Amino acid sequence: MDYTLVQKEIQFALHNSKDPQQLFDLVYSLRPYDISEVMKGLSPEDQIDLISKLPIPTAAETLEYLEPEMQYHILRHLKDSVASPLLKQISSDAVVDMLLAIHPLQAQRLLDLLPEDYRDKINQLMTYPEYTAGSLMTVDYISARAHWNGEQALQHIRKVGHEAEIISYIYVTDIRGELVGICSLKEIILASPDTRLGDIATKDIISVPADMEQEEVANILSRYDFYALPVVDHQNRLIGIITVDDVVDVIQEEATEDFQKMGGSSPLSEPYFKTSIWELFRKRILWLLVLFIGGAYTANVLEKFSDTLSKIVELSFFIPLLTGTGGNTASQIVTTLVRALGMGEVKFQDLFRVIRKELLTGILLGLSLGMIMYLRAMMMGVNTNIGWVVSISILVIVLWSSLVSAVLPLLLHRLRVDPAVVSNPLITTLVDGTGLIIYFTTAKLLLHL
C-alpha cells in the first residue's frame, strides 16, 4: 500500500478544511495500522491534531503501532481530558512496553493520567522481566462467575467488552480470583441462554506462570491452536492473558534473532534499513573478532606442520576443501539441532540418541565424500598415497564435525545458554583447526613423514 497520496489528503484536511466530515471520510476507510503508517510521515503538530480527532478506540489502536517516543510525545501534548481516556483504552501490554521504553519521569507523568486501580495494575505489570509470559500479557480480559448463565454473561460482555482485547474467551474465576474454568464465546452463544457458565466451562485449564519464557508460551499456544492463554500466579489466581497476535510477533522476532545469531552476528534490534552502518559494524565486529581469535590458531597448526608442508606442497592444495567440507557438515547439523531445540523437539536427555544418529549419518556422508575426494585427487594427478590421505582424512573430519556439532548445541541448551550462539561461522571455525590436525596427522602416519 502506498501512503503518499492519502497522507497529502489528510494533511490538507487537517490544515484547510473546516468540515470535520472530510477527515472522517478519509480516515474511515483506513485501518489503525494504515493510519499509523501515514502518521509517521506527518509533522509532530499534525500527528497530535489527527490523533485528537479520531474516535478513541481507533486512536488507541493507532498509537499501539507507533514507537514509544512518538507515543509519549503525542500523549504528552494532548489535553489531559483526551489523553486520559485514550491511555486507558490502549491495551495494557502496549502501555507497559511504552512506559518501560521511555524515561521513568516521563512514565510517571503518564501514569498520573490513569485512575488509581488501573495505575496499580500497570505498575504491577511493569515488574515482569522482558521475554517472559508476564511481559506479554494484558489485563484487559473478561472474567465471570460460574453461577452466571449465558444471558448474564452476554450482558456483562456488552458492559465491559469495549475495554477487552479479546472476547473470544470468558474466564471463570472464584471468589478468591482463582481461575476455575474457561468458556469460549462460541460455547456461550451456542448454548441455551439459561445454561450456567459452570456447566459449559472447560475445567481442566492450560495456563502459564508469569515467569515462563516467551518462547515456551509460543510453543504451547501454537500446539493447542488457542487464541489466548491465561497467565496465573503461584496461587493459580488469574493475573492476565496472552493473545495470539502478540505470540505471532514473538515467533517472528525469535526466529529473526536466531537467524541473525546463526549467521554469526549479534541480533539487530531494528529492521535492516533502520540500523545505522555504525550499529551494523558494532553488531558484527564482536563476533568476527571472537571468530578471528578462535581461528588464529589454525596458523599455528600449519606452522607446526610446515616441515610436512614444504616436503609435499600438494598437501596444501586440499586444505580449503577439507576444512570447508568439515564446516559444511557441521553447519547442517547445528542449524537443524538449534531449531529443533527451539521448537522443543529435542532435549538434553536425547544426547546419546542424537550422537548415535549423527555419527551413523556421518559414516554414510564421510564414505561418499571420501570416494569423491579420492577421484578428485586422482584427477589432479597427485600421488595415489596422497589420494588415500585426503579421502581417509575427509571421513575422519566428517565424523569429528558430526560429534562436535551434535554435542555442543545440546550442552549449551542444558547450561541455559541460547544454543544459537553456536552459529554457522563459530562451528566452522571450531572444526577448521581440528580438521587440519586430523589431516596432517593422517598424512604423517600414512606417508611415514
Next chain:
Amino acid sequence: MDYTLVQKEIQFALHNSKDPQQLFDLVYSLRPYDISEVMKGLSPEDQIDLISKLPIPTAAETLEYLEPEMQYHILRHLKDSVASPLLKQISSDAVVDMLLAIHPLQAQRLLDLLPEDYRDKINQLMTYPEYTAGSLMTVDYISARAHWNGEQALQHIRKVGHEAEIISYIYVTDIRGELVGICSLKEIILASPDTRLGDIATKDIISVPADMEQEEVANILSRYDFYALPVVDHQNRLIGIITVDDVVDVIQEEATEDFQKMGGSSPLSEPYFKTSIWELFRKRILWLLVLFIGGAYTANVLEKFSDTLSKIVELSFFIPLLTGTGGNTASQIVTTLVRALGMGEVKFQDLFRVIRKELLTGILLGLSLGMIMYLRAMMMGVNTNIGWVVSISILVIVLWSSLVSAVLPLLLHRLRVDPAVVSNPLITTLVDGTGLIIYFTTAKLLLHL
C-alpha cells in the same frame, strides 16, 4: 505432559469396562491435542474404538492432529454412519490436506462419504497449489447479509456456528457472493440487537487472492493483528477464510525451512527424530556435493599458485584464517538479508542502498580486522612484507565478500528463487576460492614474485 499413565487407563477402560462413564471421565479432562498424543500409542483397533466413542466435535478435532495415513485408517474402519458426520465436522482445510496426502483412490472413498455440495467444495479446494492462500483456507466460515440485524445474525450463528472454524468474524456478502463487509462478533454483541449488519460492518476489506504465497499471507495477517483473513476470487467473491492458527503453523514451518536451508541442507519434512538416518543422509549429501564441486576449484587455485607457495611457505599459514574471515562476513550479511527479504523489509529495488550500506560497513570491518591481522602476523615473527600482504588481503576479501553477499540474495529473490538457497555454507564456499585468488595476487604484486 506425560501421556503414559492416562494411556494405560484409557486402554483399560476400552477393554474391560462396561461402563461408558469411566471412559468419558478420563477423556473429559483432555484436550483434542492431548487425546491425539495418547492415540499415537494405542493399537489400531483401540484407536478406532476410542474415536467412535468420543463426541463428534472432539473426535473431529482429535483427528486433525494425526498424520494423514492414520486419519484415513481410522475413518476407513468406522461405520459409514459414524465416519460421514465425523468427516463433515473436520475443518475443510484439514480434510484437503489429508485427501492430498493419501492415494487418490482412498481419497475418493472418503469423498463418497460426504454430501454432494460439500464434496464439490472440497474438490474445488484440492485444486489450489501447496503453499498458497488457497491451500490454507477453510470454507467453514459464517456469512450473512447486510440487511440482517444483530439479533438475526446471532440466531444464524446459533444455527450454523457448530460447523464454523471461527465465529469471531461474520462475512457480509451480497446476492452474487461478493464480499462487501466484515463484522466482528464483538461489534455485533456490543451494538444494540436491532442494528443492521450493513451499518456496523467494515466496508474497506483486506482480503487476499487464492494464489497468494502463504508467506505473504502470514505477513499481512501478522501486520494487522487479525484473527482471520478472507480469501476471494478474481470477481471478489468470498471463497474461504484463513485462520490465525494455520498462519502460526506457516510461520513456524517457513522459519524452520529457511533455517535448515541456511545451514546448507534441504529442509526436513518431518521433526528431527522422525527423520530416518537414510533420509538425513539424502537431505544433506546433495548440498554437500554441490558445495564440494563448488569448492573443488580452490585446489586448482592453490595448484596454480604452488610456485609462490613453495617459495614462501609462510603464506600458507594464513589461508584458513583469511578464507574463514571472508566466509564469516559473508554469513553475517546473507542471513540478515535473507531474513529481511522473507519479512518483506528489503526488496530488489533497494539493491544499491544495500550495496552501499554493506560496502561502508565492510570498510570499517576490513580496516579493523586488517590491523589485527597485521599484529597477528607480527606475533608469529613473519616478514613485515607478509604482514602487509595479509592485512591488505583481508580488507579486500571483506569488501569482496560484502559485495557478493549483498547482491546474491536480492538477485535470487528477484528471479523468484528462494534466497535461502544462498546458505551459509554456499556463500562461504563461493568466497573461499575468490579469497585465495585475492590473497595470492596481492602477494605476487607486493612481494614482486
